[in-house]
Ligand SMILES: Nc1nc2c(c(=O)[nH]1)N[C@H]1C(S)=C(S)[C@@H](COP(=O)(O)OP(=O)(O)OC[C@H]3O[C@@H](n4cnc5c(=O)[nH]c(N)nc54)[C@H](O)[C@@H]3O)O[C@H]1N2
């Protein structure tokens with residue numbers, strides 16, 4: 001890869017607070033660089049407002065869609081990325097053959113601007129060439145129709161796709177005949193969904209924004225909201241000012257969780273801002289299961305159990321309590337790296353709190369024992385009756401702005417029977433019920449020559465997935481790769497024999513169909529569903545909406561398939577919402593209800609009931625699993641910098657962590673650097689160790705950083721080359737991107 005990425009790395013001490021005025025200045029600069037301020041300001045005024053569009057940044061909910069400026073620095077960067085004035089024109093493709101694009105960094109690819117026309121790379125060719133939409137869609141249809149089985153194609157989705165597009169996409173894929181619907185969720189909150197469905201009967205969070213205000217205690221575990229969910233910090237700061245205690249459990253001291261300066265308040269502009277965390281536990285990577293078991297043991301010893309709730313609403317308490325009796329304190333100390341006093345202090349806070357919420361994100365979901373860890377968190381909450389009452393509950397904070405909605409709409413390789421029954425009722429065909437491939441299984445199937453076509457609705461499949469070398473070779477074995485995209489990325493340079501890029505509208509853009517301007521709907525992290533309307537002029541006249549692409553493709557592929565009104569759906573998106581209302585569980589009268597927004601039913605939150613087979617919440621026994629890292633090795637977590645959105649790199653600074661001008665850094669405890677025989681600032685290779693051999697990521701600068709002993713951190717996607725394909729979480733199958741055993745070697 002060329003070195004255009006690194007314009008001189010600088011390292012400062014990490015910051016002790018997030019946001020404040022500098023964040024506003026940075027966001028205006030991002031907007032100015034990409035869009036120009038006037039067009040940019042017009043876009044901003046519409047973010048998260050009643051007549052506006054849903055911010056494509058993250059899935060944190062908006063208070064009531066009326067606050068003046070419902071956006072944050074990183075939301076502005078996400079909008080600037082898609083509203084950019086830069087365009088990829090026809091001559092670009094001849095100047096940059098695929099062999100050239102392959103040498104470019106993700107940052108460079110993203111900087112080239114919006115895709116404007118469909119392009120096609122023929123078998124044997126090294127260049128994309130502009131083609132007509134008809135030609136492009138005919139090519140995909142003829143390839144799909146020629147497959148010996150529908151299971152020889154796999155259909156990926158990233159989490160920005162609207163509910164309407166997701167609903168039609170899964171319908172098309174199921175009418176075609178397969179459940180091969182891998183999605184970014186498989187790499188994200190799948191572990192949360194698995195653990196929660198089994199224990200409380202619903203794979204989603206059980207709290208609303210109001211609950212965060214009512215909580216006495218909020219635990220933020222394995223999440224970095226200062227960068228990834230900045231609007232959450234304002235909610236936390238408000239709660240803290242009203243007396244809610246906030247505890248952070250994280251190997252890194254993340255600035256936003258230490259102190260927050262809200263630029264939308266006067267004391268945020270002038271003062272020192274609000275302290276966020278009352279206690280900050282710098283836990284070892286993967287120590288959370290041990291921590292929550294030891295907290296539970298202390299709660300039991302103190303008799304801090306809501307007996308009435310446990311007896312009436314739960315099963316499995318006796319077995320769980322018995323299993324905790326044999327918890328080994330030394331094992332807890334080894335796994336967590338925390339002192340007994342620290343754990344006692346947190347246990348004391350839990351015992352005193354009458355309403356506790358636990359929030360978490362990728363720091364918990366991307367480990368081998370993730371599902372067990374999250375089940376153990378549910379156990380702790382159940383003990384004190386902290387599920388299904390005001391100010392209490394589970395809060396898995398989602399990533400992509402509509403990843404939760406996509407699941408509700410059926411983007412799922414193992415579809416719920418109620419959805420399949422709905423499809424059969426509505427459209428008169430029997431959809432496949434055998435589970436399809438998730439992300440990791442899709443890669444295995446491509447690698448083993450069992451899949452010929454990879455279609456992706458958004459996202460950046462080859463960069464976001466694990467084991468880059470294996471994945472890229474697997475994708476290259478496909479006969480055809482198809483990406484529906486807004487911007488150029490690595491997945492367009494690593495192609496099958498033939499490849500198509502189909503350019504699409506962004507969420508900010510006006511979408512006009514036969515019946516006039518259209519709206520779409522989305523669901524946030526707290527199950528609130530509302531409309532989103534784009535208003536800006538599209539980046540090119542030739543863009544089709546994701547919905548139009550699916551409808552036009554489906555008509556070509558399913559010529560003798562079930563009677564589905566694809567043209568009607570495309571002409572008027574309200575008819576899609578009406579169909580959703582008849583088909584998707586919990587969405588009755590969807591088209592009407594979504595006009596004013598509504599909240600999806602949530603039995604634990606709404607009525608303290610549990611949709612498990614026995615209608616009870618389940619305590620579970622999860623044997624403690626400790627990742628013992630061999631001597632001389634480190635446990636690496638792969639994280640996001642402040643200047644990226646997953647695989648989209650906005651810039652080269654990780655402002656709050658004090659890293660500027662480059663991304664190939666590895667953060668390691670200074671004592672480990674010395675003990676391993678290296679010096680701060682030295683260049684090293686990261687080598688991961690797995691049962692099938694080593695994997696190497698060359699050329700990282702060692703940065704001494706306050707992380708617990710034995711732990712390391714570096715950015716993804718650069719480090720995905722180190723994550724073995726077969727290293728996945730039990731039950732959920734999520735790649736273990738937060739716990740990879742590595743050794744350091746002097747740079748080659
Ligand atoms: N600006 C911006 N916003 C985003 C994204 C983005 O890339 N950029 N991505 C979006 C998406 S898809 C998602 S899923 C979310 C991701 O949001 P986060 O989960 O906040 O993202 P990560 O950078 O993966 O951060 C993981 C955090 O967990 C901590 N951690 C790692 N391992 C452990 C562990 O074993 N135990 C504990 N307790 N903590 C641990 C890390 O130190 C880090 O603070 O953000 C969404 N929002």
Ligand SMILES: Nc1nc2c(c(=O)[nH]1)N[C@H]1C(S)=C(S)[C@@H](COP(=O)(O)OP(=O)(O)OC[C@H]3O[C@@H](n4cnc5c(=O)[nH]c(N)nc54)[C@H](O)[C@@H]3O)O[C@H]1N2
Nearest residue numbers: 158188458459460464484485486487489638646647716737
């Ligand atoms: N090592 C490691 N790997 C990880 C993670 C990690 O923490 N560590 N995190 C994982 C997580 S949580 C996630 S969610 C995945 C993310 O995986 P993906 O969702 O696949 O990746 P993104 O980078 O979000 O996708 C960006 C691309 O989406 C396209 N795009 C943007 N907006 C739109 C739109 O409106 N429509 C369409 N059609 N396309 C659009 C653009 O072309 C852009 O280049 O990565 C996972 N990979």
Ligand SMILES: [Mo]
Nearest residue numbers: 188189399400
């Ligand atoms: Mo995610």
